[in-house]
Amino acid sequence: MADSKLTKQDFDAMREQYAKNKRANVIQRSIIQNGINNTAKDNTVPAKLNRSFSVEVDTGKVTDQKRSGRCWLFALLNTLRHDFAKRYDVKDFELSQSYLFFWDKIERANIFFDNIIATAGKPVDDREVRTYLDGPGSDGGEWTMAVALVQKYGVMPTYAFPESKVTDDTSDLNDVLDLTMRRDAKILRDMVNGDASDDEINHKRDELLREIFKIAGYACGVPRETFNLEYRDDKKKYHLDQDITPKEFFDKYFEIDLDDYVVIENAPNKKFKQNYINPASDNVVGGRHVGFLNMPMDVLKKAAINQLKDGETVWFANTVTTQSDRKNGILDADLYHYDQLFNIDMDMTKGQKYEYLDSISNHAMTLTGVDLVDDKPTKWKVENSWGAKVGEKGYFVMADNWMDAYVDEVIVNKKYLTDEQRQLLDQQPIVLKPWE
Template structure:
């Protein structure tokens, strides 16, 4: 089909149609003055999103990832700190995201070098290679990546490894690592193409990784091998545990077995009741695989509700930028009636939006409550990691319709699955392409 060139006749037709509808001028003035979302906002939706829940876990103050993409780390550590708070009576205890972030930079560079060496025979326009080079210094991630770090390196309290200027705003670090890792990829590919020995390549790779370690050390600080854990519980009792390693700290103070937890996904553009694996998402060589069991949405909800009723919070992945009022902490799929405002058809189902890259996971948060009416969830309490100045002291309220269309994964203990659902976890996973959005 021939390409279409716009002409003056086309412009005249557009203008005539626009001018012939008198309400367009009124709406133009409103949108220009107030913006699209403020004009399209449905206040009836706002009224129903109150902060009352039939099932609610007391979780204390929220954390703040600030200008970083570490929500996946915050959400896992939120789950862990809630368990610690309940077990040891310390409500506002905080675990160090910076500690795991440091090791993620080193591990992610290490696996990046492997991928560059493995694809050295591919041309520059190869889709897999381009995927690896797109953002090697990025700081986003997934549940399986966070678990891999915790299982290998343990955890530390924030008091022992605090935030830095760089961890609170990772933009400069991403820029440095993107350039450094891409140049490293160039050097490794050139060495392989020029016939350098495996020993020479391995030695150069070690030098490169030491440089990444230095960059991460400057940005985050270098983790100590041991630390002293001191705290007062909510009854003002003093506790101290000296010279403990991060791994010993996790094993001693956290009874949660992360291997008992599975990722339930809801990607309706893919086969249901199928286990999928994203090998390109793995960050630790030999660590936890990035996998999800694709299931209908009611399975995700039932498992999440069961876990919440047992007093345990739930990590989940979502598209937080869609139909979201960040300042007021509101998530509802009917919050902004943009199609109605412009009188256009914007309807796409969840599968279609995934296929056309209109809706992909971009954030992780924590479910801490749910409101159940007539045995059906109506809204959910969400702990975000954007500080206390948004939402209700950092907590968002999520309508159930928003969950249907914008939540893609929940992390639950396998015990909340049926026997037949657990059997699905035994199947051989289908590997996703490295460039797959999900």
């Protein structure tokens, strides 16, 4: 391979080619004055995305995750609260995200210690070990992780365990937990690789877990064991159910069976009609494994549409930071024409974007409507969890082409799959590598 050191000759050649571009100065001035996105933006897109939908679930005010990575919890609890609202006629009843967030910190530390002990014999720079050490205090997550928490701990209203300064902005807590748990990892690895007995290791492990509980308790408060369910419905009727546990509340008031819901993925870089699991991503020991059934996009759309038609919202994961206008709440794959602006071929398939880390699922939201023209979807109504000041009172509109390009998975009741598709759920899953 030739020497790749940049020289003055290289720079001169670059400048010469740049100077030959007659559009260069105009484009340069426009971008410097307006920024890349404003210059590349297709202003015809909003006109195509009016906010009328042929199928729409009646929902209320949006929630706000603020400066936190808890979208996965917000999206599941939005799904549950919509079910509660419809069943008990109380539209804007909100469930506590902080409650599940607290228990996720404890459970995630617990399973982290298991993984660290199990891999203690591997070098610290082993790829699996590095995966566990990469953000152990993170607050990001997936549907299955949220389900595992709800099934173990139940849910409670926001008023019974409200948001705090820390849950509104989780960055400081995540940093503290990262530091603490990486230190804990060194302690446990040293003990396993030294002369410590299993009893000594387990005793230290319990001690370290109690420290994580203390940190989470100081930062978020410790959830109460029981609470009073108290609310006035939309018909002004008062309701009171005293001294119930969060688990009793979920089991008594929510008829939704979370085991009936499945993760349908669209990952073109992997084999379709195949089950996959990634136990390394689990957050609760003994909970369901994080995983998915990989299917073509038309399967995801059809199942989501049928669930919406039956009046039920749909949790979905996506790459929200790409081709999106946060302020106006617009998601369209043709929103920004970077290729035209810079006259560079930027084309990659969805599968290639996954493989080269150009597209990484980084957000979860809720589908609440779809517009069907000749029985085909043209755009979707999206409930976000970024508060009411973005989009239209917090709701986004998503072009169908954006769903094709940037939606990774939907969560649907398995009854919306065909018999053949349901049979795929019983196949032996492929176990993904921890870093996949």
